[in-house]
Amino acid sequence: MLHGITGIDHLVIAVEDLEGARETWGRLGFTLTPRGRHRDMATGNYCIMFPSDYVELMGIIDPDLPDRGLRERMARNGEGLDRVAFAVRDADETAGALKASGYDIRGPVDLRRPLELPEGEVEPRFRLILLPDGAAPVINGFICHHDTPEIVRRPEWLEHPNGVLSIASLVAVAENPAALAATWQKLLGPGCTVLTDDTLTVHTGDTAIIFVTPDHLSLMYPAVADDEFPPPPFMAAATFRVADTAATAKVLDDRGMPYRLDPGGSIQTEPADTNGLLVGFES
Incomplete structure (x- = not known):
């Protein structure tokens, strides 16, 4: 970069x-x-x-x-x-x-x-x-x-009971993600961005920042009510890498932390439960 x-x-x-x-x-x-x-x-x-x-x-x-x-x-x-x-x-x-x-x-x-x-x-x-x-x-x-x-x-x-190893990705919301591409290319380099339809992915080393529209956010997280987030622009979610999502889920169960499993097997919290941020875990 x-x-x-x-x-x-x-x-x-x-x-x-x-x-x-x-x-x-x-x-x-x-x-x-x-x-x-x-x-x-x-x-x-x-x-x-x-x-x-x-x-x-x-x-x-x-x-x-x-x-x-x-x-x-x-x-x-x-x-x-x-x-x-x-x-x-x-x-x-x-x-x-x-x-x-x-x-x-x-x-x-x-x-x-x-x-x-x-x-x-x-x-x-x-x-x-x-x-x-x-x-x-x-x-x-x-x-x-x-x-x-x-x-x-x-x-x-550096040792965490939930097995987290690093930050995998962030999801940020903007009305027009495509309009941000040139600004990110100036800061990080022309090869750092990928634009797919109305979604802009910015690659920053091992962590991707995914910029989506409000409508796309609702499709990504249909169980989260729109009023749990502020008006755009804002950052909605952070997902962490773990070695084993089943082991992570057991830790959350043992500690009484509510979560849901998405169809792909990753774990997600409700923003209201985790200081306004949707927290995810994926292997």
Whole structure:
């Protein structure tokens, strides 16, 4: 891919109740890290780590501090998949390449996130590149490089009872997906997009982002009521790779987590049960 982008780094899921979300995603069979907080910001998080990508549950823990627009976006869209971060090999090289391509970026910006461990506080460090509005449409994309990956990828945090290995795909909704193709080709390269009728698939390393119309979303997930989602554009679903969906289903059953099986054998939750996001599992 262009600009040194290598794939998806992580998903940011906005939640109203951070501790409640921790409990929900634990019932989904995920292992969560201890709680972190963003230095000098209103937000805290729990992360769900995989070998090559991860999920960040983000909520407000200190309302007197700035939140980079999180409360405003939740007031408009509700809970759910709020942003998607891309991974890069080198933040400075990517910043230079983006500027050379005409992007009015901000960064790299240093970010520290104190993390509360039983043995004491540690501080993972990241470098962010903030893209201009519309550069990564619908998914509110930005770029994240880890300066201290060894802190956040402890072996015990990479093992999940539900058997999840990585993020397989995302589904995003737009009125005219085809109109987004040129923008994504500029960011990731001409070979990253596939347009089929009114569906645009953007390939980002091992994870596909599938842009569909509202009508197509209803065909994909007929059991989900339209009023469970905000007006487009928005991100509707995240599907995770597992080794064995039957084993995953047993974990959900044991933990009392409701779900349904689609005709192809994949597992799906109701957005109302999982912080506004349809969560899927497939092998």
